[in-house]
Amino acid sequence: xxxxxxxxxxxxxxMAGKDAPRRMVPVTFTTGSLTFANSxxxxxxxxxxxxxxxxxxxxxxxxxxxxxxxxxxxYTPQPPTPCPxxxxxxxxxxxxxxxxxxxxxxQQWQAIHxxxxxxxxxxxxxxxSTHTLNEAFRIxxxxxxxxxxxxxxxxxxxxxxxxxxxxxxxxxxRYTPFxxxxxxxxxxxxxxxVVGPTFEDAYTGWGLDFVWPFLLKxxxxxxxxxxxxxxxxxxxxxxxxxxYGFTHPKAGDAxxxxxxxxMKYGLTDDAVESYGVxxxxxxxxxxxxxxxxxxxxAVTLQQQVEEEPSSPQLSPLARVSAGPxxxxxxxxxxxxxxLAGSAMLRRRLTRHRPQNPRIxxxxxxxxxxxx
Numbered sequence: 001x002x003x004x005x006x007x008x009x010x011x012x013x014x015m016a017g018k019d020a021p022r023r024m025v026p027v028t029f030t031t032g033s034l035t036f037a038n039s040x041x042x043x044x045x046x047x048x049x050x051x052x053x054x055x056x057x058x059x060x061x062x063x064x065x066x067x068x069x070x071x072x073x074x075y076t077p078q079p080p081t082p083c084p085x086x087x088x089x090x091x092x093x094x095x096x097x098x099x100x101x102x103x104x105x106x107q108q109w110q111a112i113h114x115x116x117x118x119x120x121x122x123x124x125x126x127x128x129s130t131h132t133l134n135e136a137f138r139i140x141x142x143x144x145x146x147x148x149x150x151x152x153x154x155x156x157x158x159x160x161x162x163x164x165x166x167x168x169x170x171x172x173x174r175y176t177p178f179x180x181x182x183x184x185x186x187x188x189x190x191x192x193x194v195v196g197p198t199f200e201d202a203y204t205g206w207g208l209d210f211v212w213p214f215l216l217k218x219x220x221x222x223x224x225x226x227x228x229x230x231x232x233x234x235x236x237x238x239x240x241x242x243x244y245g246f247t248h249p250k251a252g253d254a255x256x257x258x259x260x261x262x263m264k265y266g267l268t269d270d271a272v273e274s275y276g277v278x279x280x281x282x283x284x285x286x287x288x289x290x291x292x293x294x295x296x297x298a299v300t301l302q303q304q305v306e307e308e309p310s311s312p313q314l315s316p317l318a319r320v321s322a323g324p325x326x327x328x329x330x331x332x333x334x335x336x337x338x339l340a341g342s343a344m345l346r347r348r349l350t351r352h353r354p355q356n357p358r359i360x361x362x363x364x365x366x367x368x369x370x371x
Contacts, residue, residue, distance in 0.1 A: 028091050036069075040067055042116050042118065044112075044116040044120070045059070046120070050075055059130060067138070071088060072090070073099045091310060095205075096123075097252050098202070120184065121184055123182045126232070135226075138183055143173060143224075144222075147185070147186045147190060147222065148179060149183050151226060164176065164282045170227075172291050174225045176223060176225055176281070176282075177277055179209060179283070184212075201250070206255070207260070209262030210267060211261055214272065238327040281283070
C-alpha cells in the first residue's frame with residue numbers, strides 16, 4: 001500500500017509538471033531586496049514557491065498575527081502575488097533540494113540565519129493557516145525539539161505516503177524516529193550543521209526523511225509529530241509545476257536515489273540497530289503526550305510517557321556460588337562455550353544478511369533496484 005501511494009504521488013507530481021522546464025537554473029538573490037522591517041519573530045519558513053502556491057491565501061490568512069517570516073525561492077518565471085511577510089526573494093529553477101542547497105551557500109544566507117531559531121522547509125502546496133504555523137513553531141520550541149512536523153489532517157482529499165504522519169486527535173505530540181520532507185521544522189543549528197549538507201546530492205529528496213533522524217542519532221525526545229495541529233496536502237493539483245520531477249544524475253529515478261542516499265550515509269542494519277531502531281522507523285513511537293495531559297493547568301505541556309516494557313533479563317544458566325566447593329572451572333567452561341556460540345551465530349547471520357539494509361526492503365521492488 002505504501003509503495004502504491006508513493007508511486008501515485010510521484011506520478012501525479014510528474015504529470016502535473018510535465019510541461020515545466022526541466023533545466024537547472026542557478027539560484028540568484030534579488031539585489032537589494034533583503035529587509036527585516038516587517039520581521040515577526042525568530043521563526044522562518046524557507047520555501048520554493050511557484051505560481052500556484054497557496055502561501056498567500058493560506059499561510060498568511062491572518063498575517064498580522066504571524067510569528068514567522070517567509071523566505072521564498074521562486075522557481076517559476078513569474079512570481080506569485082507580492083509577499084509583505086517575505087524578508088527577501090531568491091529565483092531559480094531546479095529540484096527543491098538543489099534550490100535549498102544553493103540558498104544555504106549564498107552570501108545573503110550568512111546575514112539571514114543568525115536572526116532565527118527555527119526554520120520550516122515547506123512545500124508550497126501545503127495548506128496551513130497562520131494559526132497552525134504559529135502553533136507549530138510554539139510547540140516545537142516549548143518541547144525543545146530538534147526536528148518535527150505538523151501532522152496531516154484526516155481528510156479524503158489529503159495525499160499521504162506514510163500513515164504515521166496522519167493526525168492522532170487523542171495526542172498532543174508523538175516522539176518518533178521519522179519526519180517527512182514536505183514540511184519539516186528544525187532548529188537553525190540542525191539545518192546548518194546536519195540537514196543542510198545532505199541537500200548537495202538530493203534531487204527528489206527520497207531517503208532524506210530516514211537519513212536526518214539517523215544523523216541525529218535517533219534522540220528519544222528530539223524528533224516528533226505535532227498532533228495538536230494538522231495541515232492539508234492535496235491529493236491532486238491540476239496544472240501545478242512540480243519541483244520534484246528531476247532525475248538524479250548518479251542514481252536515476254526516485255527509488256534509485258532512495259537507495260543511493262541510504263547507502264551514502266551508512267544506514268546499515270547494524271548502524272540503525274545500534275540506536276535501538278530494530279524495525280522501520282515510521283512504525284515506531286517512542287513516547288507521546290496526550291491532549292488531556294497538555295491541557296492540565298498544573299502540568300502544562302508536561303510529557304506523558306508510554307509505559308515501557310521492562311528490559312529483557314537473561315535467564316541465569318549457571319549460578320556461581322561464592323562458598324566452598326563451588327565448581328568455578330565448570331562455570332568458566334560453560335560461559336566460554338556460550339560466548340563462542342554467540343559469536344559463531346552472529347557471523348552466520350551477518351553472512352546471510354540481505355545485501356540491502358532492512359530499511360530498504362519496501363522500496364526495492366522497482367525494476368533496476370532489487371535486493
